[in-house]
Amino acid sequence: MSVNVGVIGVGYLGQHHARIYSELEGVRLAAVVDTDINRAEEIGKKYGCDVYSDYRDAFDKANAFSIVTPTIKHYEIALDCIKAGKDILIEKPITADIKEADELIKESDRRKTIIQVGHLERFNPAVLAVYPLIKSPILFEAERLSPFLNRGIDVDITLDLMIHDIDIILAILSGSGQAVSVADIKASVARILTDNIDVARAWIEFSNGAQALMTASRISSEKSRKLKIFQKESYLLLDYQSMEIKRFFKKGDKILHEVIKAEKKEPLKEELKDFIECVIKRRKPVVSAIEGRNALQIVLQINSVGNRLLSADC
Numbered sequence: 001m002s003v004n005v006g007v008i009g010v011g012y013l014g015q016h017h018a019r020i021y022s023e024l025e026g027v028r029l030a031a032v033v034d035t036d037i038n039r040a041e042e043i044g045k046k047y048g049c050d051v052y053s054d055y056r057d058a059f060d061k062a063n064a065f066s067i068v069t070p071t072i073k074h075y076e077i078a079l080d081c082i083k084a085g086k087d088i089l090i091e092k093p094i095t096a097d098i099k100e101a102d103e104l105i106k107e108s109d110r111r112k113t114i115i116q117v118g119h120l121e122r123f124n125p126a127v128l129a130v131y132p133l134i135k136s137p138i139l140f141e142a143e144r145l146s147p148f149l150n151r152g153i154d155v156d157i158t159l160d161l162m163i164h165d166i167d168i169i170l171a172i173l174s175g176s177g178q179a180v181s182v183a184d185i186k187a188s189v190a191r192i193l194t195d196n197i198d199v200a201r202a203w204i205e206f207s208n209g210a211q212a213l214m215t216a217s218r219i220s221s222e223k224s225r226k227l228k229i230f231q232k233e234s235y236l237l238l239d240y241q242s243m244e245i246k247r248f249f250k251k252g253d254k255i256l257h258e259v260i261k262a263e264k265k266e267p268l269k270e271e272l273k274d275f276i277e278c279v280i281k282r283r284k285p286v287v288s289a290i291e292g293r294n295a296l297q298i299v300l301q302i303n304s305v306g307n308r309l310l311s312a313d314c
Contacts, residue, residue, distance in 0.1 A: 003279050006031040006062035008055045008077060010043040012151060013091065014068035020269050021066075022047040027276055031058040059084045064114075064279050066272070067091065070154050075100040078115070082107045089275045091118040092167075093159050094292035098300065101293040108289060116275045116285035117292030119167045123270035125262035126243040127168060130229070130236060131175065133247060133260075139230040140169050140212040145220035148193055152218070156197035158189075158299045162216035165227060167287070167295040169212050172229070181207045182298060189306030192219055202302045 003026065007017045010032045021029040029049045034040040037053040044051035052058045055065070055077055064087040067077050075095045081088045082104065094117045095101045108115050121127060142165035152160045173180040186203040199217045206212070225240035234249040245260040278285045 001280055002026055002028055003064055003276055004028050004030040004062040005276075006033060006055075006058045006065045007043075008033045008058075008065055008067050009069035009073075010034045010039060011068070014066070015043055016268055017066040017068055017272065018043050018047055018049075020266075020272050022049075024269075024273060024276060026280075030061040033058050056080060056084075059086065063087065064275070065089070066118075066275075068118075071096050071159065072154070075104065078104050079107060082111055082113050082115075085111060085113060087114040087275075087279045089116040089118060089272070090289075090292070092163055092292060093117075093155070093296045093299065094289060095296070098293065098297055101289065101296060105289045105293065114275075114278050114282070114285065115289035115292075116271075116278060117287045117289060118271065119164060119287045119292065119295065120267040120271045121164045121168055121240060122171065122287050123265075123267040123274065124240055124243065125265050125267075126238050126240060126245055129260055129262040130238050130245050131172070133234075133236055133245070134172055134175070134229060135231055135234075137172060137229050137231045138210055139228075140165075140172075140210070140214075141228040141230075142169070142212065142214040143224050143226045144214075144216045145222065145224040146218050147221065147223060148219045153194045153196060156189075156200070156299075156303055157216045157218050158197060158200050158202075158302055159296075160216075161218070162200060162202070162214055162302070163295050163299050165212075165214050165216075166298050167291065168227065170291070170294060170298075173206060173208065173210060179207075180210075182301065183207050185298075185301050185305050187302045187306040188309060189303070190310075197303065197306065200302065200306060202306075204298070 031050045033052045033055045040051040067090045144161040184205040189197045190199045192198040202214045204212045227238040229236040237246040243262045248257045
C-alpha cells in the first residue's frame with residue numbers, strides 16, 4: 001500500500017518533513033503547501049510534487065498530512081483536514097489551548113481519523129534505550145537550552161522546548177501502569193529578548209510522589225538537551241544530542257558506572273515512519289492527540305503560575 005502525503009507549511013522544519021517523506025518507502029510526497037507560494041514552489045521543485053498556497057486545494061492529492069505551521073494555525077487547519085477525512089501529524093504543541101485540543105480529539109474520534117503529535121524526542125534512540133533501565137523514578141531534572149536563533153519565538157519557550165521534557169516524563173511515569181496527575185506546580189519565568197517567555201524553570205510534584213525540576217531557555221550560550229533520572233540505588237543521565245546514557249549504580253559498597261550508546265537514528269525520520277505505519281495499520285500513534293493534550297495542559301499551568309508571579313512583581 002502506498003500512502004500519498006502532503007506537508008502544510010514548508011519552513012525550517014516543514015522542509016525536513018518533505019525531505020523525509022520523499023525518501024520513505026511506500027510513501028509518495030504528493031503535495032507541499034505554503035502561504036508563501038515561492039517557498040512552496042522551491043520545495044516542490046526539489047522533491048517533485050505539486051504545490052499549493054491553500055491547503056484545502058491539496059485535499060484531493062493526499063490522504064495524510066503533516067501540519068508544520070505556526071501554532072496559532074494548528075486548530076483551523078487540523079479541523080478542516082479531519083472533516084475532509086484526512087489523517088494528520090501536527091507538530092507540537094497540538095494547539096494553542098486545551099479547548100481546541102479537545103475539539104480536535106472529539107471530531108477525530110467521530111470521523112475515525114488519526115492524529116499524531118510531533119513530540120519527536122519520543123523517537124530519540126537514547127529515550128528508547130533508557131526505558132528498560134527505569135524502575136520507580138523519584139526525581140527528574142531536565143535541561144533544555146539553546147542560543148537565541150530568532151526562530152520559534154512566536155510561542156513561549158515552555159511550548160517550544162520544555163514541552164518535550166514534560167511529554168517524556170509523563171510517558172515514563174505512565175509506563176508504571178498507574179494513573180499519574182499533577183499535584184502541584186511552582187514556576188518562574190522571564191521575558192528577555194521577545195514578548196514571550198524566553199526563560200522558564202518549573203518544579204512539578206506528581207500524585208505518585210515523583211518530582212521534576214525543568215529548565216528551558218532560548219538565550220543560553222550553548223545548546224544542551226539533557227535529562228537526569230534518579231531512582232533507588234541508580235542515577236541515569238540521558239543526553240538527547242549525543243544519544244547516549246550514563247548509568248551510575250550501587251553494587252555492594254561501590255558506585256559503578258557505564259556508558260550506553262544508542263544506535264544513532266534521525267528522530268524525525270523515525271517519527272514520520274511511525275505516522276505512516278499508523279495510517280496503514282489504523283493503530284493509535286505513540287504520541288496521540290491525548291498525549292499531546294496532556295503535555296500542553298501542564299505547560300499552560302506552568303505559564304499561568306509563572307505569569308502570575310511576573311504580574312505580582314510589576
